């Protein structure tokens with residue numbers, strides 16, 4: 380198939396708020412510096428639903444193939460590609476790692492900038508797309524588009540992993556699990572004995588809990604309005620559980636009272652700007668740090684009294700947990716294979732591609748952490 384157009388099935392989003400439609404699409408061969416990957420499994424992240432809903436200020440491109448939490452096998456490579464070859468098992472990366480740009484070389488961030496501007500417009504770096512359907516071009520999503528049997532990515536947007544790892548599990552490292560774990564262990568760098576509160580216990584928040592527990596935090600408070608999430612939170616190491624609906628005072632007050640003045644670290648894993656404020660204001664005076672992970676809709680803004688920061692609380696954000704995908708994901712896969720790192724518990728539901736809309740519906744069900752789509 381190398382060098383030829385592949386016809387395959389993909390879930391196409393024709394417009395905001397519409398259900399995805401399974402279509403036969405054409406996938407062009409990879410160009411210079413690109414790889415074509417056969418996707419075997421993909422998770423569905425809250426961010427896919429967010430952009431599909433029309434709330435993403437960047438999401439002006441339709442029709443589009445969503446999905447950014449996948450696992451697959453390299454089918455063919457374009458000119459000049461040397462770091463991967465056909466048959467390699469890979470995880471697509473929405474934050475690539477070129478190793479050359481100002482960001483990669485800074486040692487301060489994982490936000491590689493090299494393909495970000497075209498990626499944000501749904502295009503490959505040469506400003507075109509590799510997908511067509513019924514004579515129309517389809518846009519790419521976050522440089523990944525994993526809701527397709529085949530997709531094309533930049534070489535720098537894939538992490539090569541151990542082929543022994545089951546792709547229907549480690550695909551979840553493509554976003555949610557790595558994001559939460561990295562936010563705790565890298566962005567916040569949670570210290571042993573410290574106190575942590577996690578707002579929102581979906582795939583991302585539960586992974587923050589796994590990361591904080593790995594760092595031996597002494598108290599990990601899980602906050603969610605859906606009590607079904609607490610069972611998972613407990614298994615991953617949460618010590619306390621707070622449902623804001625059980626209180627008639629502000630949640631920051633509840634948490635400050637529980638922790639002798641506030642937490643060392645808090646994480647917002649929902650995408651709700653009111654809770655971003657509550658998470659910051661739940662931090663301990665003088666040193667508490669709050670990490671924003673949740674993604675908020677177009678036009679939404681955060682606010683707090685500047686005095687909160689003047690008196691030593693710190694507001695930070697985290698994308699993909701601050702993790703550099705190509706150099707750091709392979710070792711997370713190894714940790715999983717050595718049973719030092721939990722992934723299986725997160726994969727609560729399985730669907731075939733044809734039922735992908737059910738995965739979007741069930742995301743709002745308390746029993747679902749991640750639905751994994753197989754092809």
Ligand code: NAD
Pocket residue numbers: 424425426429554555558578579580581582583584602603604605608623648649650651654671672673674675697698699700742748
């Ligand atoms: P999810 O929908 O699985 O989980 C969200 C959780 O928040 C659910 O358990 C829900 O019950 C809870 N919740 C919702 N409203 C609440 C409220 N008012 N009070 C308390 N709990 C509430 O989502 P997810 O996949 O875990 O993603 C979480 C957020 O992180 C989303 O905004 C997503 O877009 C974002 N995200 C960001 C990054 C990043 O790199 N920054 C990566 C992945 C996801």
Ligand code: AHE
Pocket residue numbers: 424425426427435436437438474490495554674675698699
């Ligand atoms: N397009 C949105 C922002 C979306 C966003 O913040 N994305 C996160 C990843 S969410 C994964 O589930 C991210 O990593 N952002 C870094 C980046 O470069 O996009 C908007 O508001 O414009």
Ligand code: ZN
Pocket residue numbers: 424425426427447448554555
């Ligand atoms: Zn995601």
